[in-house]
Amino acid sequence: MRPRRSVLYMPGANERALEKAKTLPADALILDLEDAVAPDAKVAARERVCAAVGSYGDREVTIRVNGAGTPWHADDLRAVGAAGPSAVVVPKVNSAAEVHAIEKALSHAPDHTGIWAMIETPVAVLDCVSIASASERLTVLVLGTNDLAKELTAAQVPGRAPLLGPLSMCVLAARATGRVILDGVYNDVRDADGFAQECRQARDFGFDGKTLVHPSQVAPCNEIFAPSPEEVEHAHRVIAAFEEASAAGRGVATVDGRMIENLHVADARRTLAMAEAVGDTTPER
Numbered sequence: 001m002r003p004r005r006s007v008l009y010m011p012g013a014n015e016r017a018l019e020k021a022k023t024l025p026a027d028a029l030i031l032d033l034e035d036a037v038a039p040d041a042k043v044a045a046r047e048r049v050c051a052a053v054g055s056y057g058d059r060e061v062t063i064r065v066n067g068a069g070t071p072w073h074a075d076d077l078r079a080v081g082a083a084g085p086s087a088v089v090v091p092k093v094n095s096a097a098e099v100h101a102i103e104k105a106l107s108h109a110p111d112h113t114g115i116w117a118m119i120e121t122p123v124a125v126l127d128c129v130s131i132a133s134a135s136e137r138l139t140v141l142v143l144g145t146n147d148l149a150k151e152l153t154a155a156q157v158p159g160r161a162p163l164l165g166p167l168s169m170c171v172l173a174a175r176a177t178g179r180v181i182l183d184g185v186y187n188d189v190r191d192a193d194g195f196a197q198e199c200r201q202a203r204d205f206g207f208d209g210k211t212l213v214h215p216s217q218v219a220p221c222n223e224i225f226a227p228s229p230e231e232v233e234h235a236h237r238v239i240a241a242f243e244e245a246s247a248a249g250r251g252v253a254t255v256d257g258r259m260i261e262n263l264h265v266a267d268a269r270r271t272l273a274m275a276e277a278v279g280d281t282t283p284e285r
């Protein structure tokens with residue numbers, strides 16, 4: 001299980017941020033060539049991020065290219081594919097046909113280079129299952145909630161009521177197709193409480209992690225998306241109770257008065273696998 005709790009964007013033209021990211025405990029990085037880079041700086045940024053791919057140790061390093069229909073798209077895919085990051089993040093993917101075109105354009109990339117598709121338009125939300133299942137190379141869906149809100153002409157309000165339907169549809173599509181799904185960014189980098197609230201909401205919806213824009217967001221995001229010590233403890237108890245019941249020939253058990261079946265054990269094992277993947281080594285009881 002590969003954790004993708006915290007996935008930090010940084011502008012490909014910002015040398016200082018690219019350097020700073022080497023010291024940050026984000027699970028994955030997105031070196032951005034799209035919105036965070038001005039048109040005049042695109043070519044130099046492309047060279048810089050391609051050269052930086054191998055500089056971040058074990059972490060997943062991805063590059064967000066400019067979208068289809070922009071003057072930089074084809075050259076970005078050519079250069080980024082050759083650089084061989086963990087994945088190419090493609091903004092504003094609107095159809096399975098676009099995924100096929102990207103897959104073809106990346107035929108020279110190494111096998112380990114995946115495709116992360118950004119879902120940030122109404123049509124992409126409505127077609128999310130066909131986008132997600134268009135290629136084996138596509139492993140992760142990334143919400144672009146700023147663009148989505150803009151396209152919907154929806155307000156970005158605390159609690160995100162106008163976006164909850166689309167967010168839920170995207171999580172459904174990711175789970176139906178076995179893809180990882182990452183929530184969009186929280187723009188107010190000074191609002192730690194609002195950010196934490198949005199992380200908890202995303203976790204409760206089923207997102208695997210959240211995309212981030214500032215170093216201060218990494219640690220709280222890692223904590224919220226990791227199983228808590230109480231959840232780890234509970235998972236051990238669920239497994240132990242079910243094993244005891246099974247040994248006695250029963251297919252159902254209780255923990256704290258609540259029914260436990262096979263599916264709860266599978267959930268508990270997933271919690272423990274994630275805890276181990278993020279470094280929680282609480283011993284089994």
Ligand SMILES: CC(C)(COP(=O)(O)OP(=O)(O)OC[C@H]1O[C@@H](n2cnc3c(N)ncnc32)[C@H](O)[C@@H]1OP(=O)(O)O)[C@@H](O)C(=O)NCCC(=O)NCCSC(=O)C[C@H](O)C(=O)O
Binds near residue numbers: 035146184214
């Ligand atoms: C949001 C920022 C512009 C804020 O910048 P700034 O005010 O300069 O931040 P600080 O002074 O607090 O920075 C402190 C130090 O941290 C480094 N830093 C800042 N941000 C990052 C980062 N993202 N990654 C790595 N390091 C970072 C600074 O260099 C300072 O370092 P030092 O001086 O050495 O101490 C800025 O945070 C920023 O640019 N964030 C990323 C913006 C971005 O990439 N946007 C595009 C992706 S989001 C998007 O497109 C959404 C999606 O498509 C959608 O539709 O929703």
Ligand SMILES: [Mg+2]
Binds near residue numbers: 091120146147
């Ligand atoms: Mg966007």
